[in-house]
Amino acid sequence: MSGTFPCPNFFQKKACLTPRFPAYLASVEKRPAFLAFTTITLLVISSGALRAQGLAPATLNLASHEQKAADDMVQIITNKSVQKTMDKPVHAITKHRAPVVAKKLAQPIKKEPAPAIAKDSAQTFVAEPVRPMDQQTVSKTTKRVGLFSFKTPEGKKESIPVVTQYYPKQIVYPFGRVDRHIDSRLMQAASIAEERAHAHSRSMCWHYVKEALLASGAIDSRPKSELARDAAQELVSNYGFKRLSVTDPFSAPVGSVLVYGTSRSVGHVEFRTKDGFVSDFRSKTPSRRPLLGVYAKL
Numbered sequence: 001m002s003g004t005f006p007c008p009n010f011f012q013k014k015a016c017l018t019p020r021f022p023a024y025l026a027s028v029e030k031r032p033a034f035l036a037f038t039t040i041t042l043l044v045i046s047s048g049a050l051r052a053q054g055l056a057p058a059t060l061n062l063a064s065h066e067q068k069a070a071d072d073m074v075q076i077i078t079n080k081s082v083q084k085t086m087d088k089p090v091h092a093i094t095k096h097r098a099p100v101v102a103k104k105l106a107q108p109i110k111k112e113p114a115p116a117i118a119k120d121s122a123q124t125f126v127a128e129p130v131r132p133m134d135q136q137t138v139s140k141t142t143k144r145v146g147l148f149s150f151k152t153p154e155g156k157k158e159s160i161p162v163v164t165q166y167y168p169k170q171i172v173y174p175f176g177r178v179d180r181h182i183d184s185r186l187m188q189a190a191s192i193a194e195e196r197a198h199a200h201s202r203s204m205c206w207h208y209v210k211e212a213l214l215a216s217g218a219i220d221s222r223p224k225s226e227l228a229r230d231a232a233q234e235l236v237s238n239y240g241f242k243r244l245s246v247t248d249p250f251s252a253p254v255g256s257v258l259v260y261g262t263s264r265s266v267g268h269v270e271f272r273t274k275d276g277f278v279s280d281f282r283s284k285t286p287s288r289r290p291l292l293g294v295y296a297k298l
Contacts, residue, residue, distance in 0.1 A: 147161055176252070192210055
């Protein structure tokens with residue numbers, strides 16, 4: 001058949017389109033060229049990517065934008081200066097870093113101990129208690145002393161303060177004086193009576209005075225009177241005693257015999273000692289009975 005191409009064997013089962021067959025062949029011939037172009041393009045892109053990755057720095061520089069701009073300016077300046085002046089030596093421009101000011105550590109302030117207040121042995125320092133500023137000072141009232149209430153024999157109610165602390169005043173009595181004119185055996189008799197005396201009276205004052213006079217040798221026999229008020233008359237009549245001109249028992253000389261009593265009482269007899277009076281008991285004070293007289297043997 002003139003003007004047509006025979007159909008290939010693999011197209012025998014189908015009808016061969018004779019008018020469109022040249023365009024089909026043209027498309028088949030263009031496919032290898034398109035594949036080659038695509039392959040070359042991929043190779044160029046991959047090679048560019050690998051080159052860019054090789055030129056990239058290993059570590060990222062996280063400097064500020066201002067520092068990068070300064071570095072770029074320095075690089076541009078150096079590049080231009082190298083191109084214009086090739087004969088001149090190139091001086092590297094170095095950046096001077098600002099000196100780092102080291103912060104000095106604050107030294108701890110040593111607190112000096114406050115000078116201790118020396119305690120004086122003679123004076124004591126009492127600090128006043130610290131009061132809050134807002135709190136008002138309250139005056140303390142003194143506690144009243146308790147009162148003891150009682151009724152008088154007339155039925156009247158009275159009250160007196162109770163004494164909680166009592167400091168008795170030491171009462172000092174005068175010491176007995178020694179008179180050298182009286183018999184020394186009387187002073188010895190007073191010492192013997194003081195050794196034999198008791199703390200309290202046993203109502204035997206004249207008996208103990210008789211025994212002391214006999215023991216000292218002031219008298220040579222025992223007096224026979226029984227009542228103490230009769231001692232003065234018997235001592236003057238039988239043993240040579242004399243009445244002294246003394247009215248105060250404390251003024252009586254040591255060793256003298258003091259006789260007390262009235263006509264209706266039994267009476268009392270005692271010796272004057274250096275620091276008191278003695279008969280059958282010792283006492284710092286004389287008897288409260290009326291003083292009949294002070295007798296001694298000269």
